[in-house]
Amino acid sequence: MKNKVRVFWFRRDMRLEDNVGLYHALSGDFPVVPLFIFDKHILNELPEDDARISFIFEQLQKMRSHLQDHYESSIATYYSTPEEAFHELLKEFEVEAVYTNRDYEPYAHQRDAKISALLAKQGIEFHDFKDQVIFEKTEVEKNDGGMYLVFTPYMKQWKKEFENIDLKPFPSEDLLGNTYKNSRLPNVSLSDMGFVKSSIQVPDYTITKDLLEHYESTRNIPSIEGTSRLSPYLRFGMIGYRKLVQKALSVKNETFLNELIWREFYKAILYHHPETQNRAFKPKYDRIEWRNDENEFEKWKKGKTGYPIVDAGMRQLNETGWMHNRLRMVVGSFLCKHLLIDWRWGEAYFAEKLLDYEMSSNVGGWQWVAGSGVDAAPYFRIFNPYSQTDRFDKDKKYIMKWIPELNTDRYPKPMVEHKMARERCLETYKEAVKS
């Protein structure tokens, strides 16, 4: 006879504490089988040393060990498609219901619809919860019901709505004794999945009061650790979001909180406009005649454009899987505007490399630099790499860190002349957007 259980499915909420869906799953009468699926649909696209897979794998091992050591339980882990994983689980257990936290990306949306339909056929309920944002879907809307397409009024409304909610904790960590007692649930190793441990180590994050209080003045200087480096942890839900927001609110300066609100803004945009993952939000911008020169794209990717600030950013990305926000804007603008290479090419390269790759923020960021997105800088505002250097890396500390050969003949000459590139961009954009 099969044991009757509930299932909690971890996706991008990889923590045992203050986890909304896990809390609800553990609050019932049946033991809970925690589940994680390394989804073949996603993994098949990745290189064998993908740093995100190592990062997730390590966190999963930590969570499994904690459950094994303290509760004689574990996390059933599969390397398969979600459909196959549920098929296996249902052979093993009588499942009362499946619990999970909502994921808003277009693929996740389709996946969850498919799984909940598959479960429904067997009379199994699928319960999903809000965990990775404060406000989701249509919770921050204009008075007339439309969604905000400009950040500042969205942010103001977000703060207004926030005053009306009670940010309760969901202490799932206190209920872990209700996990299903079997420390030998299915498991997979990195090599079972054809992966090896990445050489990239994800640095710890910092959210000290000091950092948050000085964030406004430190966040644009790439040579110092003036930002939190939370992004990979937020991406995979390794840190509880509600506590983070409370911490951001506990300091007087709201700049850091506003960045978290940008994250939610972009999520809402992608949720309502999933087509913008590969189409310009402002359709006119899909008329731009990109040059899309593959050799030039290679130079940009390798950090060999001859523009030190651009090359330093690209090398930081290639070597560490992270790039400072100021540099993301500079390298993005250079690709789209100086080289006239389609923002989708840059978006795809970032998706391959970024530890914190998040479709909503990445698409939002790229459409912002290309000028085609919601609330983007007007197209005629073109970042000048030299003045960006003067403003944000005057003593070249950051540049020298990533380009030690800068002052030698091994460093290339600029691949394109700034003034010419600027004018070429203006003409091309003007042609595309004229109505």
Ligand code: FAD
């Ligand atoms: P902090 O400055 O400490 O900010 C704290 C958190 O706020 C971040 O972790 C992030 O979750 C959020 N945040 C900060 N700035 C932004 C922003 N502009 N938009 C949305 N959220 C923000 N961020 C990603 O998380 N994933 C991406 O794939 C991504 N791609 C980007 C692509 C481009 C072209 C640009 C211009 C920006 C992109 N960003 C992306 C936003 C931003 O660069 C990173 O969130 C930030 O650099 C992460 O470092 P941090 O955690 O130290 O940030």
